[in-house]
Amino acid sequence: MKIIRLILLILHIGIFFLLTGMLLNAYIPPKISPWFNLLSLGFPVLMIVYISLTLFWIFCWKKRAFVFIFSGLLFFNASIRWINYMPAKNDLSDLKIVSFNTKGGKTAGEQNIEKYLNSQNADVLLLQEESGNGLNFSGYTRGSIKALTAVFTKHEIVDEKLIDPDSEYIRSYGTQTDIKIRGKIYRFINVYLHPFKFEKSMVKLDGNNVQDEEKIKNIVKRLIPTFKIHQEEVAAIRKAVESSPYPVILAGDFNSVPNSYEYYHLSEDLKDAFMETGRGSATSFHDYKFPIRIDYIFSSKSIQPVRYTVDRSVRISDHFPVIATFRLQR
Known part of the structure; x- marks a missing residue:
């Protein structure tokens, strides 16, 4: 013993x-x-x-x-950052956001995605893997920039810009959109960090030692270069956050888990809405059995999170929609 x-x-x-x-x-x-x-x-x-x-x-x-x-x-x-049990807040909210990787409508079709998102009646929709013109929402204005992300809002878009990493080898996967809401401008940064592009067969171990060892090596070979790409993307996003003259809401599919380099640096000086108000598990990617949280909504300190929900009632993508409401500073 x-x-x-x-x-x-x-x-x-x-x-x-x-x-x-x-x-x-x-x-x-x-x-x-x-x-x-x-x-x-x-x-x-x-x-x-x-x-x-x-x-x-x-x-x-x-x-x-x-x-x-x-x-x-x-x-x-x-x-x-993975599992939280904050007490429910009774504050009134005046801003609702949905961040959702739609997978281009490949899982359940664009009509089901439109139906779901229209039912949410959100102020701003921040979508990832959605650069086409297929989706249409009544009463929303769509941002004009296409970068595998899309922004829809019921409010006035004042300005928008592609976020470019300082590298000619990395394609931009993020946008910043300045939106006027109730007389005040807020900067919404919608990001989709470089994906790892895994298929289930690539990460599923089958008990064969030789094959499993080779799969693990291939996984690591794919992860490490992507981490390095993320570092440059994170630097560009941080620049957009730090240079903003307006309060910021940063959301999207970070393709990174909590406690990663990406999480620590993207959340710097911002509130994680899940840590502030979340209850239960923050797992947002459900295609694998392993718990994975890679979708986030962060906000400037002047914007108070009221409620954060991972909507597991729908499976219209390989991600669950992430919904947050906020109390704006008057």
Whole structure:
């Protein structure tokens, strides 16, 4: 039994250091070391094992349980970016946003997407993987820029711009749209970071050691270059946020999980609406069984999130729609 406990202790300490390494994404960009970003992908599993081992030490009445409990507090914020239980707010909202990767209508057809989004009666629709002219919403004005994203709003569009990374090799996947709402201008930044372009067969392990090892190698080979592309895209988006003379709402499909380099830097000086008001799981991509949150809505500190919902009642894309309401500063 002592040998088993020693092995579990070593495992527990190892997981602690892996989780701590994940936190370094706030400081170390992928072009210097992409390995910390890889750790963020495994956070749910690592955290579940960490908690399970902590409970084991409690059950065994070991003093080390207290060490792991207090050490685990380092990962509290990291955890509530995935699962959160904020009390419901009774504040009145005056802005509703839907961010949704429609997958170009390939899953359920454009008519079903139109029907759903029209039923939401949102002020602003921020769509990803939707650069065509297929969708049409009554009472909305569509932004004129096409970059695999689309903006629809019931309010006046004052200005719009493509967000270009500072590289001739990277295609822009983001836009900024300045919209006047009740006499005040807000900047909406709609992004779709470079996709990993995985198919299910590429990530599904089938128990064959040789084939599974080759699949894992191919996954890593695809992830690391994409992380580096994201770094340049993030820099361009941050420039659009920091140079904005207006309050900002940043939303979209980041193709990045919480606690990643992308998350830390895109959320800098902004509120994560899920952390402020979310309840339950923030998982927004449902094509795989593994919990994945890659869709977000952030806002400037002057914009107060009131409610955040991942709408799991519909499966009209491989993403769930993400809906947030806000209280605007008067």
